[in-house]
Amino acid sequence: MATRRRIDRLGGVFTLVGGVALAGAPFVVFKPNRIVPGVPLGVLIALHGATAVAVLGAVVLAGVVAVFVANPPLRLVASLGGFVAVALGAAAAGNAFTPAGDLIVRIAPGAGCWIALIALGLLAADALTRLRPGPWTRLLLLAAFFAVALAALAHGTFDHLSVMREYRSNAGRFAFEARRHVELAFGSLAAALAAGLPLGVLCHRVPRLRAAVLGSLNFVQTIPSIALFGILMAPLGALAAAVPLAARVGIAGIGAAPALVALFAYSLLPIVANTVAGLARVSPAAVEAARGMGLTRGEVLARVEWPLALPVILTGVRIVLVQNIGLVTVAALIGAGGLGTFVFQGIGETAIDLVLLGALPTVALAIASSVVLDALIEVAGGAQR
Amino acid sequence: MRRALALWPLLALGLLAAFLVAPQRFAPVFAPFAAYGAPPIYDQGNLFALALAHVAIVCVAAAASTVVAVGLGILVTREGWTEWLSPSRTIVNFGQTFPPVAVLALAVPLVGFGEEPTLIALFAYGLLPIFENTIAGLAACPPALRDAADGMGMSPAQRLWSVELPLALPMILEGVRLSVVIDVGTATLGSTVAAKGLGEVIIAGLSANNAAFVLQGGIATGLIAILLYEGLRAVERRVCRTIRID
Known part of the structure; x- marks a missing residue:
């Protein structure tokens, strides 16, 4: 130069x-x-x-x-x-x-x-x-940024700005809805991981199953979110009416249950597809060599295939998490709660400050999640070398 | 088997057209889902007009996303502009990280209720797949081919137009296809801020607790997404056949 x-x-x-x-x-x-x-x-x-x-x-x-x-x-x-x-x-x-x-x-x-x-x-x-910066430095910087921002908010630095005014009058509800938002986004992700990872492994092992499963999961993605939320209201409502136990554990036509099921359905495709893609990256020769060394199928999966597939699977997790954090906002329409409650209430009252009270934390949560997962993907990818 | 596979999009198209033109014929199908005494078929607007408006919004937004994302993708892969790659990626990623509902709500005070907030939200949301695929497609051009083009005396613009872009086109079109499918579903949210579209049917169903509306709005939107996906794939295949080099 x-x-x-x-x-x-x-x-x-x-x-x-x-x-x-x-x-x-x-x-x-x-x-x-x-x-x-x-x-x-x-x-x-x-x-x-x-x-x-x-x-x-x-x-x-x-x-x-x-x-x-x-x-x-x-x-x-x-x-x-x-x-x-x-x-x-x-x-x-x-x-x-x-x-x-x-x-x-x-x-x-x-x-x-x-x-x-x-x-x-x-x-x-x-x-x-x-x-x-390396992945750990990035995580540290993110944590520092959030610590400073939260400290400033707690100290009351921004208390005279309109969004904080709106927070002041909704403080109790805000804590509740924010927790609900996180629970829905992460809960559906956890459920999708529990079901999607084994399904992905199965699809990898049984090629005939692959096209059918990925095809139908692709189809689910084309259903608009508000429609899926709405469609699930009817059967879950019927379930709650017919089975008292279902109603007692919180399953109802309106509220968190249909939202959780819909988010779970949307989350499956990226998890299953990326598990399949990640496992496909592992060369058959490596698997055969491991088998030749006397490793069982489960051991090959845990020690050879899994570490190699992990970065790709985590990319799927990143897609799901960012997507879910955004979709939970929509779930407020069916009474599932979450920060979208403030967004839609704000639209209804043409109170833009209230919209921001819902939107800003959602965006911060989505960005923070993507930064954390990008760092994790790098750590997982680096561990291979 | 192959013929059957090629036929099903036509079947879907026929079904969708029949439903949009003569929705009342489908009343018996949706009647079991309708709330007691409520109409089984959406009756507060013309379904055909709503579907057209829905597709129009998606097309305009996808066209805008395509122009900007492809333009940006080309720019950041030109010599001397590569420092723009990472900030462009940050901005485009931001467009998808920002929940569309939030974009809609925040756009309302700026541009008012109606179609505009939806266009803005879809535009921002649809950039990422096109941008990433443009970059991947352009990067896939073998350096030897680029050198050969230079050796033939092509200017950078000529090389881009007659070598790199044709090679990247299949990838770019795939990005557009993904973006359009995402847009069709996301456009339903526009109805929360008074944009015309099939979301209106779903929202009407949600607010009147009428699952029949939700179902027909959702199915029609899903069918449109699938048809646009298949249609664009057909275009893609044709384009790829004409420009196949290898």
Whole structure:
């Protein structure tokens, strides 16, 4: 590399997008109450004095570093600094525009704030990619990020922003629905693993079965989620009515049971298909050699086939988990609970803050799951070598 | 056996067309699922028009996803642009990680109720398979072939157009096919924000506790997904036959 390009095009584009958004789009929106459309406030009106200087300074620094500096650690620190500054800037605007003791006024982060946060977040992600951290480092960074974010939320840093206002008035329900969301997403995954892994192994061993099983699981995927949720309501309702025991263990036409069954059905295809694909990666010669060494069929599966297939199976788990976290949102339509409850209630009341209260944790959960599983896939893949 | 396999999509098409044109004929089929005293066939709108609107939304969204994802896929595989690969992948992945319901709900205050939020959600959701398959397809072009094209004096644009893209086309089309199937199912969610489509039938069934509506909406949507899948596969096979090089 004889001459290093002075200007980083990638950094330039993200800086441009973030800068234009901050300059042109509202930084926060001031709403007299939760439902009326608000008054957009630009960044220079929303922020005052030392706060304005600090936030804009950090953002400009992040932009300059993104465009002119090639050193990845420096890029990471600068973009994260900008990210934190914009988030704290929004919080400061919330504090400044909320009259003391007022619980009706809403200060919502505006489009400029969100776009700047996304641009800075992408810059940080890019800097991180250039550093090529190992899987464990990535998990540690994720944990640190969440720890800081949760600490800030617990400390009340963002309490005067509209989403947190919405949280304040729904705190009890939020904890309940969030737990329900996680239970549904992970519970259906666990059930799909328990049934899908043996089924995948069976499909691998019996080629005749493979086409039939994968074909019918493929068919299940084409049924739209709300329809599958709805279709399952009738038989489970009938079951609960006919078998008192079923009703006693919580099976009912409306609620978590049809959601769990539908999510399980959707989860099977990626698990079974990836188990089959993973096992197909194992060369027959390796299996034969292991058999020749006197290993039983079960031992071959556990010691030879399983480790080689694991990364592919985990890729299936990643697909299922991200998909399920999104689908549980839809399950709120049939009364299954979960964070989708807030999303649909928010749509119904045209209260966007309530929508965000459901959507933001869902997105965070989905992203965190995909980062964790990507790291696990790498660990499993690295263990083979 | 082969003939029977080729016939079943036609059978599905016939069934779907018959149901959409004369839904009342199917009333006896759905009657056992209808709530007591409720109509067995959706009667708050024309099913044929809803199906057309549904397919139209999917087609527009898939076309937009295809243009953007293929364009991005080509860009990040060009010389000097490879640093864009990982951020593009992050963004496209984000599109699929973001739950479509959340996209719908957040798009409403920006663009209002109706078709637009659905288009945005489907567009974002459908990018990933096309993008990944474009990259995989372009990467599958043997370096020797690329060198040969350069040796023949082709410009990079000519090489892309007459060597790399034709070779990647089957993979790209497969990505489009996956994306379309995902879109058909996901488009039903659009009805929660007042987009026209078969989701309307399902939602009406859910809110009136009428399983017959849910069932017919779900079956019609599933049939459309399968038919589009088979139709695109037929196009794919034809295209692959014309450009087969090996």
